[in-house]
Amino acid sequence: MNKDFFLNTEEVAKKLLGMKLIHETLDGIISGKIVEVEAYLFNDPASHSYKGKTKRNKAMFEEGGIAYVYKIYGVHHCFNVVTNKKGIGEAVLIRALEPLEGIELMKINRKKDSDLCNGPAKLVEALGIKKEQEKKDLISSELRIEEFEIPKNIVAKERIGISKGKSLKLRFYINKNKYISKIN
Numbered sequence: 001m002n003k004d005f006f007l008n009t010e011e012v013a014k015k016l017l018g019m020k021l022i023h024e025t026l027d028g029i030i031s032g033k034i035v036e037v038e039a040y041l042f043n044d045p046a047s048h049s050y051k052g053k054t055k056r057n058k059a060m061f062e063e064g065g066i067a068y069v070y071k072i073y074g075v076h077h078c079f080n081v082v083t084n085k086k087g088i089g090e091a092v093l094i095r096a097l098e099p100l101e102g103i104e105l106m107k108i109n110r111k112k113d114s115d116l117c118n119g120p121a122k123l124v125e126a127l128g129i130k131k132e133q134e135k136k137d138l139i140s141s142e143l144r145i146e147e148f149e150i151p152k153n154i155v156a157k158e159r160i161g162i163s164k165g166k167s168l169k170l171r172f173y174i175n176k177n178k179y180i181s182k183i184n
Contacts, residue, residue, distance in 0.1 A: 001139055001147065006064025009083040009090040013039040013172050016081065020148035021097060023127040030105050030127045032097025032117050033148055036173035036180040038159045040080075042089045045164035049089030059134050060089045067143060069124070069134040076121030079129050081138060081145070095160075095171070097123045098179040119181045151175075 006012055022031040040047035048057040048070070059068040060082055068080040068091050080091040097117035099106055106116045106126035117123040129143065136143045153175035158166055160182055173180045
């Protein structure tokens with residue numbers, strides 16, 4: 001995988017499905033297969049970048065292939081893959097993972113034994129991703145994405161939990177995967 005992989009946001013969203021998100025921590029490796037994502041485009045009223053660059057969303061305007069980590073509801077963090085060319089302001093939200101490695105660490109991080117990665121805030125907590133990891137290179141850092149498997153059947157649906165741009169089918173998930181956050 002190289003930086004060119006991250007250019008077309010909608011295509012990147014689909015190609016991320018089946019890939020492995022890895023976090024090398026001091027306690028061990030934690031990873032999961034990406035099973036659900038949402039694309040956010042620069043001209044998309046639901047995107048953080050829609051009204052331009054701010055202190056909160058400035059990572060979205062960097063060159064694709066880095067992490068964008070932000071807080072929602074003032075409590076939880078979400079993890080995104082920045083996409084497209086520098087200055088464009090696009091990203092793919094990772095919504096759900098199928099746990100692969102470090103499952104015991106995930107349970108400790110989440111303080112739960114189930115529902116570890118079936119939602120964007122849950123997977124960030126399970127993998128121990130921190131705001132300080134924003135702008136990390138997702139090709140070569142301790143927080144990275146690697147090829148794993150190619151899914152056979154991808155579903156495109158409306159995104160979840162937004163009030164604008166609801167009709168856009170920019171949510172993608174692996175059909176019949178039991179780890180997705182919501183079936184609709």
